Every structure is written in C-alpha cells, then in structure tokens.
Amino acid sequence: MSLFSLSIDPLYIIIEELDPISLLHFCKSSRYIHRIVTKHSTLLYRYExxxxxxxxxxxxxxxxxxxxxxxLGYKKGWLTLNWTAQDSLRIDTPTIVGVSGRFLYYASESPHPHAGLFQWSLHIYELRSYRTPRLDKLQYCKFNVPFEIRQVAIDAAQNLLVLAELRLSSQGAITATLHFLDMWICQQHPQAQNLHFHFQTDWWGTLPPGHRVSVERVQIYGIMVGLSVRREVEEGEGITELVLVNWHTGNGLPERFTGDLLSFDILSDSCLMVLSHPDEDDEDDSGGSPWEQSSDGLYLYEHGKRSPQITIHHIQDGRGLRSARVISYDFPESWKAISYLRICPNTSLKPNVAPPTGTFFHFDPSQRATVILVEFPSHSIPAGCSKKVALVMKESLFQPPSPGDKILSWEEWQDHCTVIHLPDDSEAHAFEVVGRKLVFFQSAGVVSRLHVLDFNDYAAECLRSIAPRSSTLSCNGEQDTTSQIFKAGATDFIGTSTSVQSVTWVNATEDAVVLYNEHEGKTDIRVRTFGNTLQPAAPSVP
Structure with a gap:
C-alpha cells in the first residue's frame, strides 16, 4: 500500500512523528505532504x-x-532587515562599549567622591527579545570598579562576568588581569576559587612612541576563559599572545600561543581553534613568532611566511592541551602575503549550551558558521581574489583531533568552505557572525550600508517564500533595502543591505543589530530588534 493512499488522519499521525529536518525533506519531496503541513500549525512550526x-x-x-x-516574523525581519522595535541610548563617549550574550554594556571613567580621584563605572543593559515571553522590565545594573576595564565577557547561564584590565608598569612586565565576578553583584563569583588571574606578557617597561597594548578578546566557554593580548608596533604590525584559563581554579593552562597574526575560538570544552600565519621555519605547535624582545621594543626577523593555517588542539579536562592530538588545515599556497587575519566570533549559542529559560526557538548550534576574514596587501592580492575575502564553513567541520598530528591541504578541505569575495569599492568594517549570518557595514560618508549575508542552506527558499516575485524589498522607510540571491561555487546565499545613517561600528546578536555613532563627545546607540510579539497562547492544532 502506498503511503499516499492513506486517509488524512493516519497520514497526519505519521507526519507528526517526524523531527523538523525530516519533515522539511518530506515536504520537499511531495507537494501533497507540503499542503498537509501548511494547514496544521504544529507541523508548520516544525517545518519553519x-x-x-x-x-x-x-x-x-x-x-x-x-x-x-x-x-515567521523573526525570519522575515532578518531577511528584509525589517525591525520591530528600535531602542535608543545617548551617552558620553565611553572607554569601552559593546555586546556580550544578550547584554549591552559600556564603561567609562567618572570623578570619585574624593577630590582628585577617578573611578570607572560599568553599565549593563539586558536587550529585548521576541523569542521569549515579553518581560515587564529588562534588567539593568551599574557597578563602580577601581580599575579601567579593557574587555567585558558575560555568560548569563553561569551568572559570570569577566572583566579584563591591563597593568602597565614603567619597571616591570606588562600584565593582563582577569576578574571572575558574579554578574548581578560584581563580587567574586561563588564558583571561582580566586578572584583574579594575572597573565604576565613577554613585554615590559615603558612602551616606545607609537606602540600600544590592548586586550583583543575574552571568550567564555564552560569552565574555560580565553584571553588574547596584542602589542601593536606600527601600521597594524604587532604580536598577539593567547592563554586559556580555568576560571573555577584560577589557573592558566601551561600552553601559550604567540604570533604576529593570531586569532582563536574555543569550539567546545575539549576543542580549541587557533588561526595563525606561521613562519616557514617554525616547528613550534604554539604558533611561534617572528618577533623578538629588545630593550627598546620589538623588532621583526625577516622570516619567510607560509600560508595561514587553522590548528585544532585537544583540551584535556581543563588541565592542558594534548600536543600529540593536533589537526591542521592549510590555506591556499598563494595566500602567503597577509595583512589581516581573524576569526569572526559567532554570537549564537554553541552546542551543549542551554538557551535562556523560556526561549521559544534559537539558531541550531549544529549549523553554526565559522567565518574567517582574510585581507591581502594591495600589492600582493592573489589572482582571482578581492582585497578582502571571507571564508565561511560549518563549525562542525572542525572535530576534536584524534591521537597524532594530521595536516589537511587546502585541496582536501576547500569543498567544505565557501569563499566570499567582498567588494573593494569601499571599506567594510565590524564583521559579526550570528548563527549562519555574517553582518558588517560599508563606510560611504554620512550614509553607510549595512549588510547581512545569510548562509543558511535554505535561505534562498525562505526569501522566495516571502517575496516570490521580487528580490527588492523595503523596510521602515529605508527605501533602498534589497535582498538578493547570490551564488558562490555550488552554494546559494542571501545578501541583504540597507542604508543606515551615521554609523561608526556595529554589533549583532541573535535578536538585533546594534548601531553605534560617535560624534562630538557623545555616542548614539540604536538597537534594532527583529521578530513579532507573542500572541495569546492557543491550542496546538487548529
């Protein structure tokens, strides 16, 4: 007996047992099944x-x-950049501002009650979401801290707030310090055995003119915190140091990574990704460095460079890295001259991380994208490449390594990677990744362009479902917003762009894009949130 000869009731019972992916594939194989699904909201929700x-x-x-x-509102909002709400905030230009998790933060220096002294104030705002029941009031905290905050990382699932500071001594080493705090009281976290972790860099003394040190990134994953610190010399040249810390114990892992171009991502509690631009004669798994310390700063050895390389290391129970368990991914041989190299952090939930209580839906962690940004010097752009390219691949490609070392050439893994050649007509800035979306903006004077590239496997089908006859759309009075289907190799993806007034930086979360504009000592912040408000609860079948 054919499945399609069954009456609607038993067929519905069979379909109802399917998981969302199987249901989608079933609908794509049969218009009859698709019609049944579109008439039952429970099935349609799973399909969508x-x-x-x-x-x-x-x-x-x-x-x-x-x-x-x-x-449906969330899907359409991202595909058309049609936001539901815009929240605005104007503040004095802060020392630091950004987004971590579902929170907006900024920190600035302010006068202390005692004359002649100053303190730093940290403000934390919870951002709205239409993927949860509406809250009567979003949370807000303000804390005074006795040091200048250089980076902020928040993990609300663990109530963890990590603040990074730099201590620059004219005599001793330059030290980065992490503070492990309860995010609601800004005191030592109850699970942290030590309040601080001090990372002593290889640099010391007074910085020469034109040199600067910054905390590049702080990332939390479970009990691990990654910290990268960069010293820049001139015109973007410099050196980055990376260390992993078990924040429960306050101990750093013994392995350190150093490189002039180096970026990282903690993929899981057992897997670390390090992106670097190694030297030809570098045999050190830690990434090595062409830089060496001298009394008057740093100087550069004239080493030859290989093409960039991704290295996946195995983390052993938060105690260290297994050097005998490493897998590396080489980039094209012609990509030896690199002026910029970075992993764009993905702000959506990682695998094995539970969403906030009450969340209706969230990006599928198994579909998360890893995006690597590569920029070439103007005089050394490889044939067939633009000056700046983005490499997009599924994060699941990078599995924890098995025992032994293994190196994959570009030819062995390039089919799992989509290379996007970014336009050269104007500068692109502030690359952010959310799920399988890449968000950035292009400077164009007073009016800039905000772009969202969607690499979801069914993004083109989603766009056709909301605009079957046209790829040109408009949103909220911004008349030149467009969504179009592009092709890169065998991959279809959606590019959506819109004009935005006066933007100097952009952040992105699962729910919103956050636009910043600095001018005349003030910073204007606009939070544009996507999605529809929840309707009153209804039965699960029509």
Whole structure:
C-alpha cells in the first residue's frame, strides 16, 4: 500500500512523528505532504524551524501555534532587515562599549567622591527579545570598579562576568588581569576559587612612541576563559599572545600561543581553534613568532611566511592541551602575503549550551558558521581574489583531533568552505557572525550600508517564500533595502543591505543589530530588534 493512499488522519499521525529536518525533506519531496503541513500549525512550526535553520527551545507553556507567528516574523525581519522595535541610548563617549550574550554594556571613567580621584563605572543593559515571553522590565545594573576595564565577557547561564584590565608598569612586565565576578553583584563569583588571574606578557617597561597594548578578546566557554593580548608596533604590525584559563581554579593552562597574526575560538570544552600565519621555519605547535624582545621594543626577523593555517588542539579536562592530538588545515599556497587575519566570533549559542529559560526557538548550534576574514596587501592580492575575502564553513567541520598530528591541504578541505569575495569599492568594517549570518557595514560618508549575508542552506527558499516575485524589498522607510540571491561555487546565499545613517561600528546578536555613532563627545546607540510579539497562547492544532 502506498503511503499516499492513506486517509488524512493516519497520514497526519505519521507526519507528526517526524523531527523538523525530516519533515522539511518530506515536504520537499511531495507537494501533497507540503499542503498537509501548511494547514496544521504544529507541523508548520516544525517545518519553519528547519527551513530557517532554527531549533526548538526548551519545553514551553506556549503552544507551537502561538510560537509560529514570532518565528515567521523573526525570519522575515532578518531577511528584509525589517525591525520591530528600535531602542535608543545617548551617552558620553565611553572607554569601552559593546555586546556580550544578550547584554549591552559600556564603561567609562567618572570623578570619585574624593577630590582628585577617578573611578570607572560599568553599565549593563539586558536587550529585548521576541523569542521569549515579553518581560515587564529588562534588567539593568551599574557597578563602580577601581580599575579601567579593557574587555567585558558575560555568560548569563553561569551568572559570570569577566572583566579584563591591563597593568602597565614603567619597571616591570606588562600584565593582563582577569576578574571572575558574579554578574548581578560584581563580587567574586561563588564558583571561582580566586578572584583574579594575572597573565604576565613577554613585554615590559615603558612602551616606545607609537606602540600600544590592548586586550583583543575574552571568550567564555564552560569552565574555560580565553584571553588574547596584542602589542601593536606600527601600521597594524604587532604580536598577539593567547592563554586559556580555568576560571573555577584560577589557573592558566601551561600552553601559550604567540604570533604576529593570531586569532582563536574555543569550539567546545575539549576543542580549541587557533588561526595563525606561521613562519616557514617554525616547528613550534604554539604558533611561534617572528618577533623578538629588545630593550627598546620589538623588532621583526625577516622570516619567510607560509600560508595561514587553522590548528585544532585537544583540551584535556581543563588541565592542558594534548600536543600529540593536533589537526591542521592549510590555506591556499598563494595566500602567503597577509595583512589581516581573524576569526569572526559567532554570537549564537554553541552546542551543549542551554538557551535562556523560556526561549521559544534559537539558531541550531549544529549549523553554526565559522567565518574567517582574510585581507591581502594591495600589492600582493592573489589572482582571482578581492582585497578582502571571507571564508565561511560549518563549525562542525572542525572535530576534536584524534591521537597524532594530521595536516589537511587546502585541496582536501576547500569543498567544505565557501569563499566570499567582498567588494573593494569601499571599506567594510565590524564583521559579526550570528548563527549562519555574517553582518558588517560599508563606510560611504554620512550614509553607510549595512549588510547581512545569510548562509543558511535554505535561505534562498525562505526569501522566495516571502517575496516570490521580487528580490527588492523595503523596510521602515529605508527605501533602498534589497535582498538578493547570490551564488558562490555550488552554494546559494542571501545578501541583504540597507542604508543606515551615521554609523561608526556595529554589533549583532541573535535578536538585533546594534548601531553605534560617535560624534562630538557623545555616542548614539540604536538597537534594532527583529521578530513579532507573542500572541495569546492557543491550542496546538487548529
């Protein structure tokens, strides 16, 4: 007996047992099944989850029918950059400002009650979301701290706030310090055995003119915190040092990484990704460095360079890295001259990290993208490349290494990677990754262009479902917003762009894009949130 000869009721029962991905594939193989699914909101919700690259949240008191409308609004909002709400904030230009998790933060120096002294104030704002039930009031905290904050990382699931500072001594070493705090009281976290971790860099003394030291990045994953510190010499040249810390114990892992171009991502509690531009004669797994310390600063050895390389290291129970378990991915041989190299951090949830309580749906962690930004010097752009390219691949490509060393050439893994040649007509800035979306903007005077590239496997189908006859769309009065289908190799992806007034930087979260504009000592912040408000709870079937 054919499955399609069954009456609607038993067929519906069979379809109802399918997971979202299987349901999507079933619908794509049969228009009849697709028609059945579109008439039942519970099935349609599951279908739309798979189509949008989303995953259902933890069991909710709201029915799939009630969650369907927020999901459809969320999908359309991102595809057309049509935001539901805009929250605005104007502040004095801060020392540091940004987004971590679902929180906006900024820190600035302010006068201390005692004359002649100063203190630093940290402000933390919870951002709105249409993927959760509406809250009566979003949380806000303000804390006074006795040091200048250089970086902020927040993990709300662990109530963890990590603040980074730099201590520059004219006599001793330059030291970066991490503070492990409870994010709601700004005191030592109850699970942290030590309040601080001090990372002594290889640099010391007073910085020569034109040199500067910065905390590049702080990343939290479970019990691990990654810290990278960079010393820049001139015209972008410099050196980066990387260390991993177990924040429960306050101990740093014995391995350190150093390189003039170096970036990292903690992929899981057992897997570290390090992106570097190694030397021809560098045999050190830690990445090595062409830089050497001298009494008057840093100087550069004239080493030959290989093409960039991704190295995956195995983390052993938060105690160290297994040097005998390494797998490396080489880039094209012609990419030896690199002026900029970075992993763009993905702000969506990683695998094995639970979403906030009450979340209806979230990006499928198994579909997360790793995006690497590569820029070439103007005089050494490889044939067929633009000056700046983005490499896009699924994060799941990079598995924890098995025992032994292994090196994959570009030819062996290039089919798992999509190379996007970014336009050269104007500067592109502030690259952010959310799930499988790449967000950035291009400077163009007073009016800039905000871009979202969507690499979801079914992004083109999603766009056709909301605009079947046209790829040109408009949103919220910005008349030149467009969404178009592009092709890179065998991959289709969506490029959406819109004009934005006066932007100097951009952040992105699962729910919003955050636009910053600095002018005349003030910073204007606009948070544009996507999605629909939740309708009253409804039965799970029509």
């Amino acid at each position: 989850l798979a189509l949008s690259g989303m995953k259902d949240g933890i069991a909710s008191s709201y029915s799939p029918r009630a969650r369907l409308d927020p999901l």
